[in-house]
Amino acid sequence: MLVRPRRLGVDQRAWLSESEALTEQAGYRLKVLFTQELKVLNSPGRTMSVLRPLDAAYLYRRLHGGPTLVVSVGSALISTDPTRDPPNKRASRTLEDFVAYKAFYGLVRSSGDVKGLFRDFAAWCEGAHCDGPTDPRALPLHVFDAGSERIDLSNPAGVKAFRQSFGRPREREDHAGRCWKRGFPHGRSALLVAGRDLPAGTHWDVSAGGRFHLMNSHEVWEIKGNGYVNVYPDEYVRGPRKGARNQVRRLWRAKKYPS
Secondary structure, eight states: OOOEEEOHHHHHHHHHHHHHHHHHHHHHOEEEEEEEEEETTTTTEEEEEEEHHHHHHHHHHHTSSSSEEEEEEOOEEESSSOOSSOOOOSTEEHHHHHTTTSSEEEEEEEEHHHHHHHHHHHTTTOOOOOOOOSSSGGTTTSSOOOOOOOTTTTTTHHHHHHHHOOTTTEEOOOTSSOEEEEOOSSSOOOOETTTTEETTTOEEEEEEEEEEEEEOEEEEEEEEEEEEEEEEESSEEEOOOOOTTTTEEEEEEOOOOOO
8 A cells, every 4th residue: 555645756756666666576456545735724834744534544444454565655644533624733643653553554765665665564464463353453543542642552561551541352441431342243244453364243332321422534423322333443333223323323424535
């Protein structure tokens, strides 16, 4: 997966060509997503590169279909609130943070970076980097509200710290007070997280016993009373069946872009 601005410098074009050649040699599928250059509010002359909501959703969904290398030519941000127009730099997360624990990520700054990324990705694919549905790395961590905590989940100590902060895998509570309860697997095909196959339909029942909002990269949901939604590892949100629709509704969804 290649994330890049539409306009490239001379060096960036060379790195892009090298990435495309190595992708073809390795037999990988290449998908290119373009960032959008936006002015930073109240900072004349400064810009930020933003991946639009539907592209972010597409990218995150693809991470769960197989081992994925995400190569970024230049920096990229994803808004933490997809309804914000224009996005705000403070209310955004980096692409690296967005794909963390679900893909192998690399920012290209030189020709050497390109070769190293493909070499390291091949080694990464040899193992599994998630222990299954109970592992916090299976969560869609941009939907689960961890507050200001930045816990490194790449080691057992970090996984233990996550459990101490948010509870045991069967029933966690995020920073916003929302309960993430392991649901009985149903409703969807099997997903893969960093080399680990998850049981088909793995998800969490998310509730709070009151009115709250839940956002993924391209939607905003409102849940009231005893209502809850199913949230899957690839950030897919499933609302209730007909009987409980007065408690759950999708408030907003990103639309297709103009051609």
